[in-house]
Amino acid sequence: MKKVLVNLVNYEKYCRIGCDHLSAHGFALHFNPYGRVYQPEELHRAVADVEAVVADNELWDEAAFRAAKKLKVIAKFGVGLNNFDLEAARRNGVIVANCAGLNANTVSEQTLALFFAVTRSIPRLARAVRQGVWERPVFTEYGGRTAGVLGFGAIGRKVAEKLVALGLRVVVYDKFPNLAEAGRIGVHVAGMEEVLAASDYLFLHVPYLPETHHLINDETLLRMKAGAYLINTARGMVVDEAAVSRALASGRLSGMASDVFETEPPPPDLALFRHSNYVCTPHIAGDAYENMEANGLATATIITDVFAGREPKNRQA
Amino acid sequence: MSNVLVMGIDSPTFPPEVAEGLQRAGCDAVRLVDAEAGEADLLREIAGADALMVGRGRVDAALLNAGTGLKIIARIGQGASGIDLDAARERGVAVTHAPGTEDASRAELAFGLLLCMVREIPRLDAVTRQGVWMRTVFHELPGRTLGLIGCGPGAREMAIIARGFGLRLLVCGTEKDCLSLDGLDRVSRKDVLRDSHYLSVHLPDVPANWHTVGREAFTSARKGAMLVNVSGPFLMDFDAAQDALASGRLAGLACCVDPSLVGHPLFQHERCIGYPYDGPMTRESFRAAALSAARNVAAALTGGSVENRLA
Numbered sequence: 001m002k003k004v005l006v007n008l009v010n011y012e013k014y015c016r017i018g019c020d021h022l023s024a025h026g027f028a029l030h031f032n033p034y035g036r037v038y039q040p041e042e043l044h045r046a047v048a049d050v051e052a053v054v055a056d057n058e059l060w061d062e063a064a065f066r067a068a069k070k071l072k073v074i075a076k077f078g079v080g081l082n083n084f085d086l087e088a089a090r091r092n093g094v095i096v097a098n099c100a101g102l103n104a105n106t107v108s109e110q111t112l113a114l115f116f117a118v119t120r121s122i123p124r125l126a127r128a129v130r131q132g133v134w135e136r137p138v139f140t141e142y143g144g145r146t147a148g149v150l151g152f153g154a155i156g157r158k159v160a161e162k163l164v165a166l167g168l169r170v171v172v173y174d175k176f177p178n179l180a181e182a183g184r185i186g187v188h189v190a191g192m193e194e195v196l197a198a199s200d201y202l203f204l205h206v207p208y209l210p211e212t213h214h215l216i217n218d219e220t221l222l223r224m225k226a227g228a229y230l231i232n233t234a235r236g237m238v239v240d241e242a243a244v245s246r247a248l249a250s251g252r253l254s255g256m257a258s259d260v261f262e263t264e265p266p267p268p269d270l271a272l273f274r275h276s277n278y279v280c281t282p283h284i285a286g287d288a289y290e291n292m293e294a295n296g297l298a299t300a301t302i303i304t305d306v307f308a309g310r311e312p313k314n315r316q317a
Numbered sequence: 318m319s320n321v322l323v324m325g326i327d328s329p330t331f332p333p334e335v336a337e338g339l340q341r342a343g344c345d346a347v348r349l350v351d352a353e354a355g356e357a358d359l360l361r362e363i364a365g366a367d368a369l370m371v372g373r374g375r376v377d378a379a380l381l382n383a384g385t386g387l388k389i390i391a392r393i394g395q396g397a398s399g400i401d402l403d404a405a406r407e408r409g410v411a412v413t414h415a416p417g418t419e420d421a422s423r424a425e426l427a428f429g430l431l432l433c434m435v436r437e438i439p440r441l442d443a444v445t446r447q448g449v450w451m452r453t454v455f456h457e458l459p460g461r462t463l464g465l466i467g468c469g470p471g472a473r474e475m476a477i478i479a480r481g482f483g484l485r486l487l488v489c490g491t492e493k494d495c496l497s498l499d500g501l502d503r504v505s506r507k508d509v510l511r512d513s514h515y516l517s518v519h520l521p522d523v524p525a526n527w528h529t530v531g532r533e534a535f536t537s538a539r540k541g542a543m544l545v546n547v548s549g550p551f552l553m554d555f556d557a558a559q560d561a562l563a564s565g566r567l568a569g570l571a572c573c574v575d576p577s578l579v580g581h582p583l584f585q586h587e588r589c590i591g592y593p594y595d596g597p598m599t600r601e602s603f604r605a606a607a608l609s610a611a612r613n614v615a616a617a618l619t620g621g622s623v624e625n626r627l628a
Contacts, residue, residue, distance in 0.1 A: 010452070010454075105459060109432065109435075110436060113436040113438050114438065116433055117438045122433050122438065123442040126584075129579050129592065130580075130584045140600055141421060141422050143421060165478055165480065166481070273446045279438065280445050281436070281438060282452075287452065287453065288454065288457045291457065
């Protein structure tokens, strides 16, 4: 029986269809016992005799691939591949595929939830009501204001659609924007500088790449509209957190919300935590029942396709 | 020359066009009293006033007794809020409000609270800051059902946003100007309660509607439903809501509160989000409501006809 190591915690609980699919195709499932992401040494021990892996955010570098001597395929649960050395995968003859596109809706909902939370101070005011404190700020309506979306892939498009439904004017930047989608949704395509300068609310939906490392830094923050809000549900390292903390302190930014951190879990003394106009969630945007089931089936199908000699969907290496 | 007293607004001055309009209508003595002013100050100030414009705060029989010259109370906002309508009626004082001016901002808030409730944002924000990397699972909105209780213009604004998120919509209500949107099912209140994963209240905030969402509604609601109410705190029965949350009948609640409700034990429940709201909460809705109120004050003081009377 071929062995599949499932690194994603809760796969057994929330991805029944995926589990059943693998079992029906003769795979024996082994689950991550730690309740968290594997550390490198733990991973290297666990992968020694497995043929396939359902990956989470554990590190897949040369050493990990070397440790996995029988490994044929890795199905990445979710989209982001920043924990993968894809060259090392190729060198070691391992196929890597992800679940591109599936999580777009759930991530866009989390993005909008964080947007509402930070622009209407929902966590802070809920806490005040709980503590018996009456505080009542005045806000600005969304209608007619400008939202900027950096990165117009599957998630950026879903976010843009929802912002349009809220009556916002939406400007988007992408290296290679899909103009048909821009026209269908009703957004303006612009240059990066124009999006930075025009946006009352700036949304980050770029992948993490060397070129997007600290895309939002002291300098880009100065080129943003004064008093703007920043929402990051992409990857933590796209943002220089220290620079954002300074911008929140100076009032240059009115608020920031994020589902992701430069280091996850974040250190308890993270400077951003000192700001009451900062809202965060623990990298949870993808964790919807519907998305777990969809990713569960997609990862299982990647694995069974490879063993049946078929090219898997969304192959990345 | 007429004296206009203004109480319970957030900004130290009116938008310029409101002040100018009142002045042109002959109201040069416009005085603002602080939103948190004491009762003695209010009683003294109201004595010489011909008209009262109210953002938020209580207008009770005692205040009306002191305001012997009052012809009109114009609420800067939707609904009667803290105004004693019976007391005003007995004294022949007209009361008006500004319907429609808060529909957009209320819908934005209602939808924002709905999403934050589904995704548990306040709780996750708090625990993440405390160094806990918590996991939880939630449902996506497409294919789930949002039931609107009330079918006026406020419900319409909510429906437009909700449709952009792929929610199925059900609506019930008896108002004449029932919202019309393609693909919207108008059904009985019973059906809305039974079939909706999420419920949102969009009724006029008038005493006749208070406690509309009470024990009967929670008993009839789908088990595990979540409720949003930003149309007026007293449209919902707080004690009944507390019991429904405690029993698990209600899986989440997000609701507006006025100063009298802050610190209510209901808000200790981890699945309850309270939000302070007792009058226009955006600059845009405040401006529109102040213009509407000023129009009525000018009309009342010059013998014209006032609109949107509550009493």
